[in-house]
Amino acid sequence: MDVVLISIMMSRRMRLLPVVVGLAFILAFASVPAAAPPVLRLATTTSTDDSGLLKALLPAFEQKCACRVEVIAVGTGQALEIGRRGDADVLLVHARQAEDQFVAEHHARERRDVMYNDFVVVGPAADPARIAGIARASDALAAIAKAAAPFVSRGDRSGTDTKEKELWAAAKLSPAGSGWYRSVGQGMGETLVTANELLAYALADRGTWLSMRDKLPALRLLLGGKTIAENQDPALRNPYGVMAVNPDVHPGVNFALATRMVEWLVSPETQRAIGAFGLERFGQPLFYPASEDPRTTRDVTVNIGPVSRTLTLDALRALPRSRLARHAIVGVKMGPLGVHDWAGASLADVLVKADPGITTRAHAGSRIVVTSSDGWTATLFWDEIFSNPPPGLQIYNTKGCNECHGVLAEGTAPAAKRPAPALAGEPWTVDAVLALLRAGGDRHAGMNGYTESQLRRADLQVMIEWLRRPAAASRDASRPAPDRPVVLLAYERDGQPLPGRDGLIQLVVGQDEFAGRYSHWVKTITVVR
Numbered sequence: 001m002d003v004v005l006i007s008i009m010m011s012r013r014m015r016l017l018p019v020v021v022g023l024a025f026i027l028a029f030a031s032v033p034a035a036a037p038p039v040l041r042l043a044t045t046t047s048t049d050d051s052g053l054l055k056a057l058l059p060a061f062e063q064k065c066a067c068r069v070e071v072i073a074v075g076t077g078q079a080l081e082i083g084r085r086g087d088a089d090v091l092l093v094h095a096r097q098a099e100d101q102f103v104a105e106h107h108a109r110e111r112r113d114v115m116y117n118d119f120v121v122v123g124p125a126a127d128p129a130r131i132a133g134i135a136r137a138s139d140a141l142a143a144i145a146k147a148a149a150p151f152v153s154r155g156d157r158s159g160t161d162t163k164e165k166e167l168w169a170a171a172k173l174s175p176a177g178s179g180w181y182r183s184v185g186q187g188m189g190e191t192l193v194t195a196n197e198l199l200a201y202a203l204a205d206r207g208t209w210l211s212m213r214d215k216l217p218a219l220r221l222l223l224g225g226k227t228i229a230e231n232q233d234p235a236l237r238n239p240y241g242v243m244a245v246n247p248d249v250h251p252g253v254n255f256a257l258a259t260r261m262v263e264w265l266v267s268p269e270t271q272r273a274i275g276a277f278g279l280e281r282f283g284q285p286l287f288y289p290a291s292e293d294p295r296t297t298r299d300v301t302v303n304i305g306p307v308s309r310t311l312t313l314d315a316l317r318a319l320p321r322s323r324l325a326r327h328a329i330v331g332v333k334m335g336p337l338g339v340h341d342w343a344g345a346s347l348a349d350v351l352v353k354a355d356p357g358i359t360t361r362a363h364a365g366s367r368i369v370v371t372s373s374d375g376w377t378a379t380l381f382w383d384e385i386f387s388n389p390p391p392g393l394q395i396y397n398t399k400g401c402n403e404c405h406g407v408l409a410e411g412t413a414p415a416a417k418r419p420a421p422a423l424a425g426e427p428w429t430v431d432a433v434l435a436l437l438r439a440g441g442d443r444h445a446g447m448n449g450y451t452e453s454q455l456r457r458a459d460l461q462v463m464i465e466w467l468r469r470p471a472a473a474s475r476d477a478s479r480p481a482p483d484r485p486v487v488l489l490a491y492e493r494d495g496q497p498l499p500g501r502d503g504l505i506q507l508v509v510g511q512d513e514f515a516g517r518y519s520h521w522v523k524t525i526t527v528v529r
Contacts, residue, residue, distance in 0.1 A: 038067045040257045043088035045159055046187030048240075049073035051207040051286050056277055061264050067257060073187065077157025083107055083243070086250030090258040092265070094159035094205075094240040107250070108243035114265050115274050115287040119163055119236040120209055120224030122192070122216075123149075123201035132222045135232040137203070138170035140223050145173050148180040150200035154191045155183030159238070164203045167235065192216055205238055207286035210278060227284050239290065242266070266291035296521060297373050297505055300489065302354035303526040309354040313504060316489060319345040319353060324486045324510050330400070331515040342508050344490035348385050350525065359386050363527065367407070370507050370517075371524045378507055378517035379407040382527070385487060392466020395459050400514025404445070408470045420445070428464045430457065454513075485511035489522060 048054050049071060058069050072082060076093040083091045084107055092114065093099060099111050121131065121140050129147040131140040144151055153175075154161045168175060175181040184194050188208045195202040196216040206228065209221065224231045242265050244258035264270055271289035278286035301310045324342040331337050347368070351358045366382040379402070383389040396402060396409065404420035406412045411422030434457060440449030488508045491498055498504050507519040 037062075038254065038257060040065075040067055040069045040090065040254060040261060041072065041088045042069050042090050042092060042261070043072040043074065043079035043082045044092040045076050045079060045094055045240075046073045046189065047094070047160070047205045047208045048092060050187065050189040051205075051211045051278075053207070053274070053277055053287060057270065057273060060270075060273075061261060064264065065257065065260055069261075075154065075156035075158025075161060075187070077162070083245050086245060086252055089245055089254045090261050091243045091245070092240060093243075094238055095162045096239055096241065098159075098162065099241050099243065102243060106246055106248070108246050111241045111243050112262055112266055113290040114240045114242045115271075115290050116237060116239040117206045117285075117287050118224060118228045118231050118238050119160065119203055120206050120221050120231070121201060122195065122204055122209060122219045123222050124199040124218055125220050126199075127220070127222055129201070131201075134223060137167045137223060137233050137236055141167055141175075142171040142173060144201050145171070145175055145178070145180075148178070150195075150198050151175065151181050152191055152195040152198060152200045152202045153181065153183045154188065155185045156187065158188070160188060160203060160205060163236075163238070167203070170235070192219070195219060207278070210282045210284075210286055228288070240287070297523045300350070300505060300522055301524045302350060303524065304351070304355040304358055305527070307355045311350065311353065313491060315353075316345045316350070316491060316505065319349045322346040322349070322486055322488055324488055324490075324508060327508065327510060329512060329515045329518055331518075337515060337518070340493050341495065342488055342490040343492040343495075344488040344505075344508075347380070347487040347489060347507075347525075350489055351385065351527070354525075358382075358527065365529070367528050369526045369528060370519055370522055371526070372507075372519045372521040373523040374521055376519055376521075378509075378519045380487065380509070380517065384485075390466055392463045393470065394511065395463045396466065396470075397509075397517070398511050398513050399450070399455055399463075400512070400516045401463075403514060403516025409467055423467050424470050425468065428467060430461050430464060433464065434460055485509070 044054070050073075054071055054073075058071070061067075062069055072079070072088060074082070076095045076098065079088070079091050079093050080095075080098055080102055082088045083102065084105075091102075091108070102108055103111050119137070121137055123129070123131065123144075129140075129144040129149040131143050134140045134143065141151075153164055176183070182194075182198070182200070184191055186194070188204060189212060191202055192204055192208065192212055193216070194200070196218045199218055201222075202219075206224065213219070213221075224233070224236060242262050244255060244262050245253045247253050247255040271291055274287050275285050275289045278284065299310050299312045300316070301308060321343060322345065326339055327342055328339040329337050351368070357363075363382050364387065368380045368382060368385065370378045370380070381389055381393070384394075384397075401409070401423070404412065405423050406420070409423035411424075412420050436443050437450040437455060437460075487510060488506075490506045490508045491504060498506065505522045507517065507522050509517045512518065
């Protein structure tokens with residue numbers, strides 16, 4: 001009997017063993033806390049926080065990226081210092097010169113436009129300085145100083161504080177230390193609350209003012225108009241930029257997540273959300289989206305004589321895919337523009353798609369003018385695409401001379417550059433030109449000197465020979481060129497689609513070492529005789 005009882009008990013224990021083991025596993029896993037979501041440190045100005053914009057936007061990003069955003073709301077100057085220490089992953093701030101300096105110091109690789117609003121001047125309803133009706137903020141500040149009326153300054157090295165100092169400088173005044181001028185070293189919200197208590201004037205961004213005005217009964221908006229469209233002072237424009245902190249300088253940052261935030265902020269969906277924020281409550285947005293450049297193009301119109309055909313971005317993608325690997329060009333003002341792999345439709349295929357007859361010799365000597373939506377033009381010759389231009393012209397274009405001196409060395413006066421003299425038909429000597437180009441600097445309109453590796457003496461000799469009669473030589477289409485350089489309407493860079501801010505469609509000329517014919521926002525291509 002005892003044996004039977006033991007057998008029954010053992011049988012029951014064996015049946016219970018899987019249940020017990022399963023419960024043990026469940027309890028073990030239940031005791032292990034779930035992995036905490038990654039944290040993105042966002043250093044930003046108080047206006048984005050005080051206005052409520054971040055509370056409206058960030059939950060969508062946190063859900064999308066399964067992360068938590070830690071907001072550090074301080075003045076722009078403090079936010080930039082936090083970034084310089086590597087104690088933030090991404091910055092959203094509004095002091096353009098300081099932001100550009102941050103990038104120049106390599107703390108960020110680039111700055112992206114996100115949004116803008118404007119600054120306004122608020123003050124007591126009695127307006128003792130009589131600034132209502134004044135158009136320019138610097139004139140209003142001068143009136144405030146003359147009346148010795150109370151003025152509250154943020155004094156926190158923020159974007160608003162920087163702008164205020166610029167306006168005082170424009171008024172040729174230095175109010176620090178005056179009895180009527182109070183620097184509080186606080187954010188925008190606290191500064192407005194102080195101004196309300198002291199019946200004082202203050203400079204504020206419109207977004208924070210609109211979001212807080214119901215809590216500021218003693219203050220009125222006195223300069224800047226009811227909406228940004230009514231603001232008569234262009235100095236009060238207030239752009240915001242976003243920058244991911246550079247991992248090359250600060251290895252501890254979460255660059256991958258910061259980059260995702262940058263792209264999310266400038267995405268069409270988030271830009272729409274920015275433009276809608278505050279619209280229902282205040283009848284106007286608190287911020288205006290800025291990343292989707294109105295110059296962006298999504299199609300190209302090709303004009304060849306009476307033929308005119310528009311190709312969409314999808315139509316360009318349907319053409320044979322061409323590539324240009326590890327292409328590096330230098331901008332006259334921007335310097336090196338980086339080394340990139342480009343992909344897109346060749347300009348030859350685009351022209352043939354519009355008019356198959358473009359390949360015939362009847363078009364030899366024609367110019368192909370590529371115009372972008374911002375008005376920039378880049379000119380190529382038919383010979384470069386379908387035949388072979390003279391070597392002197394190739395060197396002239398490759399070395400970027402065309403950017404300033406014109407497509408046929410006719411001389412030009414480019415915007416923001418010194419007038420460039422005509423080179424065509426002049427009795428140049430190799431020694432004289434080489435000395436000038438090697439020296440650079442003031443002798444060559446501020447350009448860096450060309451080294452031997454950048455321009456060989458033999459190549460310069462060929463170019464000078466061409467300069468004697470460039471117009472006639474440019475029509476030489478007698479030599480075939482099976483190895484012509486790639487000329488692209490690019491829609492991908494480094495394996496990724498071009499973002500809208502870069503125009504989606506760009507002209508990239510493979511032979512060019514300088515950016516005279518590199519063009520964003522390509523809109524039209526016209527073949528002219």
